[in-house]
Amino acid sequence: MESLDLLLAAHRAYLLGWNVGAAGGPDLLTYRSEVPHAPLNGVLRVAGRDPRDALAEARDRLDGAPRVWWAGPDSDAGSADALVSLGAVPVADLPIMTAPIDRVAVTPTPAGLDIAEATAMDEFVSAYARVSGIPAEGVVTAVEREKGFTGDGTVIRLAGRLDDGSIAATAVAWLSHGLVTLYYVGTQPAHRRQGIATAMTRAALDRAREEGVRVAALTATAAGEPVYDRMGFRTVGTFRLLSF
Known part of the structure; x- marks a missing residue:
């Protein structure tokens, strides 16, 4: 079975294919399609960033677009809870499945x-x-x-x-x-x-x-x-x- 890292990299690569905005670096990776549909605009991962600063920068990059934050295994541990404490709203827990x-x-x-x-x-x-x-x-x-x-x-x-x-x-x-x-x-x-x-x-x-x-x-x-x-x-x- 392929490693989880490869699965996550493939997922990031797909959503970045929709991007027409500033993706940023691996510490805060975003994509913006301009399609008014939240899953097609958002944050793919955050690593090594203060959650408050990361949230502010993500909001600035994605201002005006409906968006989501994918808090997954490739983001800092505890990032989802930290973002919720800063006002982010949980939408769903989505299983990553493979076979x-x-x-x-x-x-x-x-x-x-x-x-x-x-x-x-x-x-x-x-x-x-x-x-x-x-x-x-x-x-x-x-x-x-x-x-x-x-x-x-x-x-x-x-x-x-x-x-x-x-x-x-x-x-x-x-x-x-x-x-x-x-x-x-x-x-x-x-x-x-x-x-x-x-x-x-x-x-x-x-x-x-x-x-x-x-x-x-x-x-x-x-x-x-x-x-x-x-x-x-x-x-x-x-x-x-x-x-x-």
Whole structure:
């Protein structure tokens, strides 16, 4: 199994691919996409900084943007509690999960679903925006960021289409640091509870394996954690997500 350091480095690399602002140094690493969606603007890590000073600088860099603070294993111990004491608000505890691709359960693709790489960014981003909470007014900017993505790795964007051509589900496979990290795995509300998200996950892993990748990682939501656990993923760390 890959080290937690590599998983965290891959996660940072993906979100930095959205950045159009000042990222700063490793002691206070930030990203700013200008998309009005908090997970696409924020702090990736803090190390060796006074929490009060770090919070003030992060607020200055990200002023005007909805944002989050990823307080994870690559940040100073106790940083999340220190930030909360300074006024940051806990949002969620997100498990960091990983699995060898060859040990993830093989699942059938539901009938009527065709999974292929997406080529039309407007349509693809609009589909995952509806599931992830990106507001309608942020879609144009999100499309621009997807088209101009500059992360240190390879992005594979998958769309699950129904017989009528509509996108029922999406998944983004991020190949970086020797593993694949999954983002935007989501199903449109009308098509949930049919095994589609599981099929999208499996398709993303199969695509990564074709590129020689053997380990998968993701950050799960509360709803997604039991699904990934059943597939064979295991929790190796936690992000405490804060707003500030």
